[in-house]
Amino acid sequence: MMESLREIKDRISATGSMSKITSAMQMVASAKLTKFEQKNKDFQEYLKTLEAMMSKLTVKRHPFFQPVNNPHIGYLVITSDRGLAGGYNNNVLKLLANKERPYNLYMLGSKGFEYAKSHGLTVENPDIFVPDDVIYHDIHTVIDQMLDDFRTGKISKIVAIYTRYVSKILQVPTEKQILPIEPTNQDKSMPYEMEPSEEDVLYTLLPQYLEGVLYGAVLTSKLSEGASRMNSMQNATDNAVDIIRDLQLIYNRARQAHITEEINEIIGGASAI
Amino acid sequence: MELAVRVVTPDKVIFDGAAFKVVARGLDGDFAILRDHCSLMAPLGIGELKIVDAEQKNCYIAVDGGILEVSQNQVKILSRDAMLAEDIDIARVQMELERSQREKDNLKNRAEQQREDEEISKLMNKLCCGRHCER
Numbered sequence: 001m002m003e004s005l006r007e008i009k010d011r012i013s014a015t016g017s018m019s020k021i022t023s024a025m026q027m028v029a030s031a032k033l034t035k036f037e038q039k040n041k042d043f044q045e046y047l048k049t050l051e052a053m054m055s056k057l058t059v060k061r062h063p064f065f066q067p068v069n070n071p072h073i074g075y076l077v078i079t080s081d082r083g084l085a086g087g088y089n090n091n092v093l094k095l096l097a098n099k100e101r102p103y104n105l106y107m108l109g110s111k112g113f114e115y116a117k118s119h120g121l122t123v124e125n126p127d128i129f130v131p132d133d134v135i136y137h138d139i140h141t142v143i144d145q146m147l148d149d150f151r152t153g154k155i156s157k158i159v160a161i162y163t164r165y166v167s168k169i170l171q172v173p174t175e176k177q178i179l180p181i182e183p184t185n186q187d188k189s190m191p192y193e194m195e196p197s198e199e200d201v202l203y204t205l206l207p208q209y210l211e212g213v214l215y216g217a218v219l220t221s222k223l224s225e226g227a228s229r230m231n232s233m234q235n236a237t238d239n240a241v242d243i244i245r246d247l248q249l250i251y252n253r254a255r256q257a258h259i260t261e262e263i264n265e266i267i268g269g270a271s272a273i
Numbered sequence: 274m275e276l277a278v279r280v281v282t283p284d285k286v287i288f289d290g291a292a293f294k295v296v297a298r299g300l301d302g303d304f305a306i307l308r309d310h311c312s313l314m315a316p317l318g319i320g321e322l323k324i325v326d327a328e329q330k331n332c333y334i335a336v337d338g339g340i341l342e343v344s345q346n347q348v349k350i351l352s353r354d355a356m357l358a359e360d361i362d363i364a365r366v367q368m369e370l371e372r373s374q375r376e377k378d379n380l381k382n383r384a385e386q387q388r389e390d391e392e393i394s395k396l397m398n399k400l401c402c403g404r405h406c407e408r
Contacts, residue, residue, distance in 0.1 A: 039284070046281045049351055053314065053342055136283040136353065192344075195315040196301050204316035204340050208353065215283055 005258065008251040012244055019240030025084065026233035032132055033168070033226035040165075040219050047216050050209045056192055057202055063151060064206050067180050072104050074124075074146055074155035076178075076214065078162040078221040079109035081129050086232030088163060088225050089115075091173040095161050104155050106146055108139060108218060124149070134222060136215055143214050147207065150179050162217040163224035169231065171224035178213055181206075276308055278324055280334055280350045287355050288324065288334060295348050296323040297341055306343055313343040319394050321358075321402045322350065333358035335402035337395045354395075361403030370396040 077096055079089045089111040096105075107113055107123045109130045116123045125142045149155050158179040164172045194201045278295060280288040295306040298320025306313075322334040339352030373396060377389040 042285050043283055045286065046283050046351060049281060049342075049349055053340065053351070056314070140353075192312045192314050192342075195299060195304075195313060200300060200316055201314050201340065204338070208340065208351065211353070212283065 005251065005254055008247055008254065012247045012251065015240050015243050015247065019237050019244070022233045022236040022240065026230055026237060029226050029230040029233060033223065033230060036219070036223045036226055040223055043216060043219055047212050050205070050212050053205055054209055057198065057205070061199075062202055062206055064179055064181055064210070068150070068153055068156040070153060070156035072102055072155045073099075073157045073159060074104045074106060074149060075099065076106045076108070076142070076146060076158065076160045076162075076217075077112050078130070078160070078218055079107070079112035079115070080221075080225045081110045081131070083111065084232065085225055085229040086235075088171070088228040092161055092163055095173050095175060104149065106142055108142060130218065130222065132222070134218060136211075139215065139218055140211065143211050146214075147179075147210065160214060160217045162221040163228075165220045165223035165227065168227050171227055176217070178210060181210075275327060276306065276346050276348050278348045278350075280322070280336075280352070280355055282352055282355050287357060288332065290324075291326065292324045292348070293327050293329075294323075294325040296325070297350070298322070298336070299341075306341075306348055308346055310343050310346075312345075313341070315341050317341055317350070317352070319391075319398050321398065321405075322355070331405070333402050333405045335361065335399045337398070356399060356402075358402045358406045361399050361406070363400065363403045366396055366399045366403060370400065 075096060077092060079092055083089070089109075093112070093115050105116060105121055105123050106125050107116060108128055110127065113123060113127055115121075125145055128139065128142055131138065146155075146158055150158055157177060159175055159177050161173070161175045164174040166172060275291045275293055276295060278288060278290060278292045279286065293307075296303055297306070297315075298318045299315050300318055303320075304315070317336055317339045319338050320336060322336050324332040324334070326332070335356045335358065336350065336352045337354040339350060339355070342349045342351075370393065373389055373393050377386055377393065380386045380389060
């Protein structure tokens, strides 16, 4: 009896320290999330301005608008570098698992690389980490590589698989076709002078726009990762509290039983005399 | 009324304020925007952007290419990377420049060399721009 009391006590304290860790992680994740929300807001302005500019162009003659005849689709999968983020990585990778081969795979985040390794998939780009304070410069090599592969006809489409951030409690795994671009509505409100020519503007604007869209996917994924980690850590902490409460109950009962037994022994001993 | 100028990069808004004149480096050379300019869209080369305010004070920004839009006295500049001259750390840029030049000498591939050349011209641009503040 003594031993099992001690065991229960140990389990209570172990669960207690675990809950301290998970609640600390939750707080860190929520602080990061706030920072990311600000960053995303700044970026949305950049993207919106780009989109507005795109809609003002009338010429749409560019390889990026033309479909290519090639069965290979390029998938860009955005995952996180670290685990303990609930179903965040799994949900994204599940989308990828349903895809028909052959495809070309591009990965961001080391969880994706681990998945590719264990499933025997080849990833086109070298390992790239997505740090928490990701800036555009960190990821541009992958984006450049994908656009190059599209230009040379190695892949016929670029599809991004990522997690779209809706709110702190809702993040949706999404796929979005990036290339070829589907024509958008045209804003014909005011004629613009294009200097030196409309083609030049298009050739500058398009790559920048695409990079913007892809970077946007990375940012919204990062936001989702933060929110997902925050929620799963919150759940872990709640669970730990439940477990501690149950254990405490068992401990008290065991202790009471132990005391009763001792009293019985004393009384039994006394009446024997 | 003056021009309302905004310089935006993916990471943040670099400049947001009023100006009397904006001088930018286009593909065919420098051009200036004053108030009541017609609506314009123009790609920018690697170069410096000069924003002159009403008191004739200059603000310099190193721009790594991008696009400029003018519409109804609003000037918007979108760039992948832009830096205010006063934020440029000259010693660091110089170090990176030296490294890039060394790397370029080791490269055999033409395409890689071209990429490195572009990197070098961006760094040179930052250096030139940063020196405005030193003076």
